[in-house]
Amino acid sequence: MLQGINITKRFGGVTALRNVSFIVNAGELVGLIGPNGSGKSTLFSVISGFHPPDEGAVIFEGRTITGFPSHAVARLGIARTFQIVRPFTGMTVIENVRVGALYGRGERSVATADRRARELVEFVGLRQRADVPARNLTLAEKKRLEIARALSIQPRLLLLDEVFAGLNPAEVRSAIDLIARIRREFGVTIIMVEHVLKALMETCERVIVLSSGEKIAEGAPAEIAADPHVVSVYLGKAYATG
Numbered sequence: 001m002l003q004g005i006n007i008t009k010r011f012g013g014v015t016a017l018r019n020v021s022f023i024v025n026a027g028e029l030v031g032l033i034g035p036n037g038s039g040k041s042t043l044f045s046v047i048s049g050f051h052p053p054d055e056g057a058v059i060f061e062g063r064t065i066t067g068f069p070s071h072a073v074a075r076l077g078i079a080r081t082f083q084i085v086r087p088f089t090g091m092t093v094i095e096n097v098r099v100g101a102l103y104g105r106g107e108r109s110v111a112t113a114d115r116r117a118r119e120l121v122e123f124v125g126l127r128q129r130a131d132v133p134a135r136n137l138t139l140a141e142k143k144r145l146e147i148a149r150a151l152s153i154q155p156r157l158l159l160l161d162e163v164f165a166g167l168n169p170a171e172v173r174s175a176i177d178l179i180a181r182i183r184r185e186f187g188v189t190i191i192m193v194e195h196v197l198k199a200l201m202e203t204c205e206r207v208i209v210l211s212s213g214e215k216i217a218e219g220a221p222a223e224i225a226a227d228p229h230v231v232s233v234y235l236g237k238a239y240a241t242g
């Protein structure tokens, strides 16, 4: 479904990604991990068209989308959430999701977009909060809103950036359940960046590890957890600090 070929991205003197190649198959849930600053968010930005790569290519469902602007990538069916959630804070929950439904691949009529937005708000568990301004939501609720907004464009590929960060254990558990329901009911392929490794390891089928902008490992969670290189650059420290 998605292929990255030799992707390099520089910001001034910083090489955020160096020659990164990967494949994601339809229906997979792939985790993307690595220390702070290893290039995970940058890779999401390159895939979703927020930053064109300096070198390399992104291929989505057989089409080269390298350098496409983010709205074009969204229309093709790739949605992303952001590590720092960014709803329209003055708009209510339902209004935020309706914008995505109108803007995305599908709905052209306001009535259909509204129906779709209400279904999604219900799906992510925010029905009671539908008419609350986004700025008044808790962090866990904002993350759910972010997911509903991403789903509102009817993506086939969903990029989730740290949806567990800052949540308490009960909220993480319920976010894991939500992701499982998203896969079941929407059949979307998911790539997720995560520092909450325990949750990631039990959710993903395959994990890609970045370190200093390079892909250093890739495999099943158990293989990754046992990889000495990964443990030395990341896992030892991450597990030690929880």
Ligand SMILES: Nc1ncnc2c1ncn2[C@@H]1O[C@H](COP(=O)(O)OP(=O)(O)OP(=O)(O)O)[C@@H](O)[C@H]1O
Binding pocket: 011, 014, 015, 016, 034, 035, 036, 037, 038, 039, 040, 041, 042, 043, 083
């Ligand atoms: N817009 C930007 N302008 C300049 N430098 C950037 C920009 N975005 C990222 N970088 C740099 O690129 C490198 C990779 O950053 P990135 O945010 O992709 O890492 P990350 O793995 O997502 O980190 P974290 O786990 O802390 O979110 C870092 O050195 C960062 O400072």
